[in-house]
Amino acid sequence: MSGFKLFTLCLLLCSGAINAKDHTVKLLTQGSDGKMMVFEPIFIKIAKGDTVNFVPSDSSHNAKSFSVPSEKSSFETPYGKATKITFNEEGVILVKCVPHFALGMIGVVQIGDNIDSAKAMASWEKAKVSVAMNKEAIDEAISKIK
Numbered sequence: 286m287s288g289f290k291l292f293t294l295c296l297l298l299c300s301g302a303i304n305a306k307d308h309t310v311k312l313l314t315q316g317s318d319g320k321m322m323v324f325e326p327i328f329i330k331i332a333k334g335d336t337v338n339f340v341p342s343d344s345s346h347n348a349k350s351f352s353v354p355s356e357k358s359s360f361e362t363p364y365g366k367a368t369k370i371t372f373n374e375e376g377v378i379l380v381k382c383v384p385h386f387a388l389g390m391i392g393v394v395q396i397g398d399n400i401d402s403a404k405a406m407a408s409w410e411k412a413k414v415s416v417a418m419n420k421e422a423i424d425e426a427i428s429k430i431k
C-alpha cells in the first residue's frame with residue numbers, strides 16, 4: 286500500500302480518536318467554594334467519544350452511574366483512584382459517589398447536543414427523597430441540560 290493510501294486510511298480510522306477530548310471531574314470532600322461532598326464541575330457537557338477522568342481527592346470517593354441512556358453506559362470507578370471513562374452514547378448520565386449519595390455527592394454528564402433531560406429529571410426526582418444536601422445545586426445542574 287502506498288504511503289498516501291495508508292495516510293488516508295489512518296485519517297478515516299483515527300479521526301474519531303483524534304477529535305475526542307479528555308475532561309476532568311474532581312470528586313472532592315470540600316469543593317473550591319467550600320461546599321462539602323461535591324463533583325467539580327457538577328455539570329459537564331461533552332461530545333460522544335470524549336473521555337472524563339474522574340479524580341477522587343482521597344480513598345473515600347468513587348463515581349457510579351445511576352441514570353443512563355442505556356445499560357451499556359453504566360460504569361463504576363474504584364475508590365480513591367483516578368479513572369478515565371469513555372462515553373460512546375449520547376444522552377444524560379447522573380453520577381453519584383456511592384458512600385456520599387445521601388449527602389448529595391452527585392454530578393451530571395451530558396453527552397451530545399439537543400438532549401432530552403426527561404429521563405434524568407425523573408431519576409433525580411425519585412432519588413431526591415433520600416438526599417439531604419446539595420439539592421439546589423443538583424437541580425441547577427440538571428436545568429443546564431439542553
Ligand SMILES: [Cu+2]
Pocket residue numbers: 312322345346347382383384385390
Ligand atoms: Cu464521596
